[in-house]
Amino acid sequence: MEGNLTKGPILKTLTKLAIPIMASSFLGTLYNITDMAWIGLLGSKAVAGVGVGGMFTWFSQGLAAMARMGGQVQVAQCIGRGERDRAHRFAQAAVQLATLMGMAYAVISLLFTRQMVGFFQLTDPEAQTAALAYTKIACGLIVFSFLTLTMTGLYTAQGDSKTPFLANLIGLVTNMILDPVLILGPGPFPKLGVVGAAIATVTAQAIVMTIMILGVFIQKKENVLKGISLTAKIPKEYLSGICRIGIPTAIQGMAYCAISMVLTRMVSAYGAEAVATQRVGGQIESISWNTADGFAAALNAFIAQNYGAGKMDRVRKGYRASLWTVGIWGLLISFVFICFPKAIADIFFHEPKAVATAVGYLVIIGFSEAFMCVELTTVGALSGLGRTRLCSIISIAFTSARIPLAIILGGLIGLSGIWWALSITSIIKGIIFTCTFLWITRKRG
Structure with a gap:
């Protein structure tokens, strides 16, 4: 049966599913990098404003993960057990939940935009205006994003990663065409700036x-x-089946974003260039983050189906193959970040101070890229087993440690201390998650 991940060569099955997902994730990265490259022409204040607005769309993805992860794992496990009717009912519940939560998030965002942006205490009026405009549009129409994420998970659970890839490819092309037209306003088109970037993203x-x-x-x-x-x-x-799997993942994603918001507020004390660097740096870093997350989604569906079918040997072998793949990818990204930071920074920044800040960020973050890739992949694997609560506990505990660590290191070495807090905790999480998965699967024999 097409979409059955419980049979056939493990690496071939995983790769066939993973490549379109990784490509889709990479397209997601290009979405964001394209936006930032064009907005960068408006200056670091506009980038900082969009960076703050983007924090709230990122936060929403944590909430959307409830329906996406809950639906994907339950549907995949049902398919593994041969229960197609239950799989359909879980899929319906996931789509309905995503729609309701997306609409609720949009209403709250529109009612409290000023208070949300105000949390970051942006000192520059231009950055503040850009953040308000971007947040209203991007969050006001966030339901498209909620449904896209959830349906991607449900397609993946069935072993179909090609359809989401094709959809994302068309969306990316649309975004790349609309960005320069709406942001810069060539010829007869009006120059909409940050508003144009938001419209282009939502349309895509x-x-x-x-x-x-x-x-x-x-x-x-x-x-x-x-x-x-x-x-x-x-x-x-x-609904309870989806929430049982999805709520820990949602809490984990939102907590991760909330901690990043606190760190961004700390970073804002160093000026608009520092905020812009964190935002753009995060988008550059997502070349490894999104690719690993894409492989994790494939591994999640693979493990969920095989776990549902009781094939633990395939679960262990699939995880080991995935670990090698993403680990090598992470090492390549580390090499590029550490050895060629200025070449990367020059693409997005045109002011010397901003370039220098970005170079410092990329070098420090570069040391943790392989560990972060391993962490994300292992979270996908553990979630496929239904162990989302354990993932949430480990992730929140060590991600929260970034705040006191950033305060201590920031006090000693300034802005670089905050970057080191991010890097050190990523390294620790990568090691702990890997040991946890190996221990759990060995215990199950």
Whole structure:
């Protein structure tokens, strides 16, 4: 049966599923880098404003992870057990939950935009204005993003990663065309600046969502998303099943973002260039982050199906193959960040102070890239086993340690101390998560 991940050569099965997901994740990175490259032409204040607004879209992804992860794991485990009807019901509950939460987040964002942006205490009026404008549009229409993330997870759970890839590819092309037109306003087009960047991003998300919905109807193969109704009552059994898996992942994602917001507020004391560096640096870093996260999504579906089918030997072998793959990728990224930081910084910044700050960030963060890739992959593997609560506890505990560590190191060596706090904790988490997975799977024999 197509989409069955419990049979066939392990590395071939994993790679076939992972490559389109990794490519989709890489396209997501290009989305953000494209935005930042064009906004960079407006100056570091505009970049800082979009960086702050982007924090709230990132926070929303943590919330969206409840429906995405809960739906993906439950659907994949049901398929592994051969329970197609239950898989369909879990898929319906996940889509309904994503829609409700996306709309609720949009309403709250529109009502409290000023208070949300005010948390970062931006001292520059231009950066403040940019942050308000971007947040209103990007968060006000966030439901497209919620549904895109959830449907991507549900497609992946069935072993179909090609459809989300094609949808994201078309979305990226749209975004790359709209960005320069709406941000800079060439010829007859009005120059919308930061507002144009937000419109381009939201439009691309809406297109990706639409293509994935069309894919359900166009494809002849069986799909758990077929026949879903947004108005049907969600049975408590399926909602609680999704929440049991999804809530720890959502808390983990939102806590991670909230901690980053606190750190961003600390960074803002060093000026707009420092905030812009953290935002752009994070987008550059997502070349490794998104790729590892993409592989983790494939591994999650692979492990969930095989765990559901009781094939623990395939679970262990799949994890080991994945660990080698993402580890090598992370080492390559580390090499580039540490050896060529100025070449990367020059793409996004055009002011000497901002370039110097970005170079410092990339070198320090470079030391932790391989460990971060391993961490993300292992979180995907543990989640496939249904151990999302354990992932949440470990992640929140060590990510929270960034705040006191940043205060201590920041007091000793300034802004670089905050960057070192990020790097050190990523290294520790990578080691602990790997040891945890190996211990759990060995214990299960």
